Amino acid sequence: MSSSLFELPTVETLSSSISLRQQDELKLVVIDHPTFRAAFSLQGGQLIAWQPLEQAPVIWLSDNSAFTQGKAIRGGVPICWPWFGPAGKPSHGFARTAEWALATYEESAQQVTLSMVLQQSAETLALWPHDFTLTMLATLSADSCELQLKIIGDFSSTAALHSYFHVAQSEKVSVSGLGETFIDKVKDNALCSQSEQQTYHGEVDRIFTDPAVESVIDDPILGRKLLIAHKGNSDVVTWNPGADLSTSMVDMCNDGYKTMVCVETARIHQPFITTKAEPAEISVRITPLTR
Secondary structure, eight states, rough: HHHHTTTTOOOEESSSSEEEETTTEEEEEEEOOOOOEEETTTTTTTTEEEEEETTHHHHOOOTOOOTTTTSSBSSBBEEESOEEEEGSSTTTTTTTTBEEEEEEEESSEEEEEEEEEEEOOOHHHHHHHHOEEEEEEEEESSEHHHHHHHHEESSSEEEOOOEEEESSSSOOEEEOOSSEEOOOOOTTTEEOOOOOOOOOHHHOEEEEESOOEEEEEETTTEEEEEEEESOOSSSSEEEEOOHHHHHHHHOOOOOOOOOOOEEEEEEEEEEEOOOSOEHHHEEEEEEEEEO
């Protein structure tokens, strides 16, 4: 799916590398830089592709994901806010299905930076009675991708940058830097611990509550490690639907679970408490290292 995004016709050229395009019902910002490619959906303010040239894609996007207004995109880096999971309706909050505005963009020979903004509307106020401003600042190059979410307003909220990563084979990768203690969502929120690196065999849905500042996905088949630096988080979530759940999901191919893993920068068990004078930030920086 991600490669086809760069073949879409251009609706508007913004700079030599940045253009607006349309995929079904959704507006996309597509970046075709001399050193990397990337794409965002304005619905959700969501990164849906990033690939340094001459590397495998770093970000995973489902081939079955619908580009439909009001429906979440399966893959990329969805922004879960102002709640995570089933704490409210819709699940994972409304930010990932709301329409964001492209605020700024700038490119150089080395990188592209852009920002997108979401503010309260009649639709969001009906779901959550608070005024707010969200700003997503993205800095992308061939070396790294950084996403920074800034939250302004008077309220308590939880959040996650729900990152889906492309891997060669999910059962062959391992993840370190997660810490030992986690809440196992597959086992009715049981509090568990582990002393080794995490692997993905069957359904995995875990909230690690004392993670290191950096997680590492080791993909021996691709010969690549992904360094995932977290900031402003209290938790790291790991997820893979496994074979049975993947088969039941209409927006994922039956074998889609085999080429993705989620390692998510999250703020769940310690909610943000913000004021207009004291905003909050949560960010992730992704750096691929090839052998």
